[in-house]
Amino acid sequence: MIFCTRRIQFCAGHRVHNHESRCKNFHGHNYVAFFEAQAPELDPLGRVIDFSVLKESIGGWIDQYWDHGFLYWKDDREAHEVLRLVAGQKLYVMPTNPTAENMAHYLLTTICPRQLSLVSSSVVVRKVIIWETENCFAEAGL
Secondary structure, eight states: OEEEEEEEEEEEEEOOTTOSSGGGSOEEEEEEEEEEEEESSOOTTSOSSOHHHHIIIIIHHHHHHTTTEEEEETTOHHHHHHHTTSTTOOEEEESSOOOHHHHHHHIIIIIHHHHHHTTOSSOEEEEEEEESSSSOEEEEEO
16 A cells, blocks of 8 residues: 645634543644545646545535634534624534544544545555644544
């Protein structure tokens, strides 16, 4: 297998529902995500996939749904009640608590396959790394 990696940055707010410390509060991060793609062979130009295709397909989804928005867990009733009071906000309801680990897993198992299926039948994202701060990151892989 041959791999390539695309770096994508985005800003988003979240809170970790039932967190034992300060991450239970509404806050935001300047996230940096790495998407490692693989293909069984290189294309005729010698690439796994053009880096701009990863940027447009996966980065485009992130821009549309997460960048400068607020992510919250579907079971976080308090966040839902508060956030619905602010008109015009970009909100994304996550199926899981929006930790860096869950965000990486969601991108890897749900968003990347869906977005890449629109542009390629042979390229797969096999790893997603989400840097939440300069000191903390989470990784999800196949």
